[in-house]
Amino acid sequence: MRSAGAVVVLLGVLAAAVWSVIDLRINLATMVDSVDNATAFLARVVPLDFPPLGELVAMTAQTLAIVVVATALAVVLSTPAAIFAAANTTTGPLARGAARSLIVLSRAIPDVIFAIVLFRFLGLGALPGILALAFHSVGMIGKLYADAIEQVDAGPPEAITAAGGRRWQWITGAVLPQVMPQVVATALHRFDINLRTAVLLGYVGVGGIGMEIANALRTMNYQRGMALALVVLVVCVLLELLSGAIRARLAPGAGDRGGWLGRLTDAWVHAPRETHRPQRRRDGRVRVTPPWDAERIRRLAGVLVTVAVLAAATVGSGIDVAALGENLAGLPAAVGLFWPPETGGILPTLLEALLITVQIGLAATLLGMVLALPIGVLAARNVAPHPRVATALRTVIVTVRAFPELIIAIVLIVITGLGPVPGALALGIGSVGLLGKLVADSVEETDVRVQDALRAAGATRSQVFFGATLRQALPAFVAHVLYQLDVNIRSATLLGIVGAGGIGFYLLNAARVQEFGVVTTIVLLVLAVVLSVEAIAVWARRVVR
Structure with a gap:
């Protein structure tokens, strides 16, 4: 039926x-x-008008920085939401229902709506765009993370619990390490999506190459607008190929991860190799921390590179921290402007x-x-x-x-x-x-x-x-x-x-x-x-x- x-x-x-x-x-x-219109459009586009190289690099870098920060923030927000939304890590039905509702709501509201509302709260700049991309991304990332957490091997968490480990210990020590490949792969996939959306958000005030495209097309400067659009296309293709290759290396059964790409993914997702015999110091005491071998140095280098990229992206995105405090002070009054609904x-x-x-x-x-x-x-x-x-x-x-x-x-x-x-x-x-x-x-x-x-x-x-x-x-x-x-x-x-x-x-x-x-x-x-x-x-x- x-x-x-x-x-x-x-x-x-x-x-x-x-x-x-x-x-x-x-x-x-x-x-x-529309064939005649297409011919006329091509005549107005050619030759393409690229801006000076310095300006082009700066606007492209700002867009990439916004997307990097937004995606990283989305991962940070999605991880606890996924933990509470997953049946095997939640604290109860109420917490799971609330987390699932938050994830669905975030996915249902388009990025541009988040951006338009946040621009009124926080003013113009990169921050509203970053938050809009991050809040909407929680809908997809949180769902996929929760699904991955529910499919982990229950043995390691149960072993830690049996040994007296607390909830946060078996989650961080046994659950999150198992889903780390999915965490990275999903973040990379969402980065691709956010890059395309960030270009669109230029029409509502988010800086970067999207805003320059919007300004050019509003003034019917199609030579400049299509030139910038071509740059976006090339960047999207290159990042799609790179992230696709990394996701393939992270997939189950990917085999030996040789080469620089394999070493990079190992640094992100691999836990230290297990040793079957306890290692001892020179004084005879058992070593309780892993030695500083090549593997540990590589993992540390991967973490440091990731932190450095996030720090550079935060600076390059153009977030105005000083204006943030002023805008937050007027937040209650700004919220009142949106209620009640009017037709x-x-x-x-x-x-x-x-x-x-x-x-x-x-x-x-x-x-x-x-x-x-x-x-x-x-x-x-x-x-x-x-x-x-x-x-x-x-x-x-x-x-x-x-x-x-x-x-x-x-x-x-x-x-x-x-x-x-x-x-x-x-x-x-x-x-x-x-x-x-x-x-x-x-x-x-x-x-x-x-x-x-x-x-x-x-x-x-x-x-x-x-x-x-x-x-x-x-x-x-x-x-x-x-x-x-x-x-x-x-x-x-x-x-x-x-x-x-x-x-x-x-x-x-x-x-x-x-x-x-x-x-x-x-x-x-x-x-x-x-x-x-x-x-x-x-x-x-x-x-x-």
Whole structure:
């Protein structure tokens, strides 16, 4: 009965997505009509106008510094939240429920909403952007950390408890060391996401290269704006490749971690090697601390480098500590500006814009699914007709993931004009990167023994795929598409700020004219939609699993 209900819900979501594509008039004719605009846009972009090298390095470094500090802060905040949210480390049902609610709420509120509210509390500068990125990141990082903690080996914590160890001792001594590879890998993945978001937050006042792109495009200086966008793309690609390589080294079964990259990851995540015989000092006493061998020196060097990077990023981000104290003093009065919620006499308009935001998310998910499913399936090494095909499509997926949706949306807005169409197309293209990767990974994780059995019985390649591979991976496909829908609806709010339609446009306008009661109303509307979509997605994933 529940399975039938899930099928009905999923068909309803599919029908809504098809209706959204039709209602938003996303079709081939629209694309053809925009060819002349695309040609004119290219003429206005070339030649690219890069700023002086010193300025370019400074603005890029500031953005990277903001993202480093924000991601590090998110890890610090997410770790205790995950400990209380995990069933095996929480202090009780009440603490676990509160931690899980905090994580869900952080994930449901888009970064830009955090930023707009914090700018009113703390003033302009890097700090509101850092806090916005960090608070929203807790939603993803905290959930993944909690899931990792719940899967640790229970033996070491029980041994420490049996020896008289306290709760904090077995958590720090047995639980956290086991999840350290996941901690680092998740932080690196979130760093990639935060870098793309930091560029978008330049439109609401966060410094760095994002603000320079916003200023250039507002003044229709497309040569400068696209030049800076190209720099962002190159930085995203390089960091995606680096973080992807590090995450691969941290994955279970990665093998020998030789080379500089292996030594670096060892310094981050590896505990000291165990010794089977006690080591003694020259005076005959047993050594209770590890010796200063090459391994310990390498770990210390890794910690010192990490601390130095965080310190340099904190300085380079441009946080104004002096202004922070003054702004915090006026915090109670600033909070009062956002309550009670107000409609500003435009509630019907806000509801219509909210519907358009949902339509953008639905249409983008459908377009992304149509593109990502075949690409992801053929990118799986156990399905691709040739290893080169899998490698080529994996490269396509990585390349698409490196393009921030903001850059794609800006280009499409200039070509097709303001409105929801460029937003839906930008998110649809962006969905290929994430959804394609998830689909490829799911296909590769299927049980090959079932596929081998069908091949041994004389089944063709297509029969093996539809009879074994697809049947195993289908629940994962459904889960990934629903997750992408959740992501796209939140992202649609963000892209509305740059003119891609939806309620984000009214959110930014309300903040600019200081109609903070209207800001609160919009935040509550977005939050209600996001939580509703997430609830439906969680229920459907649980049923089809």
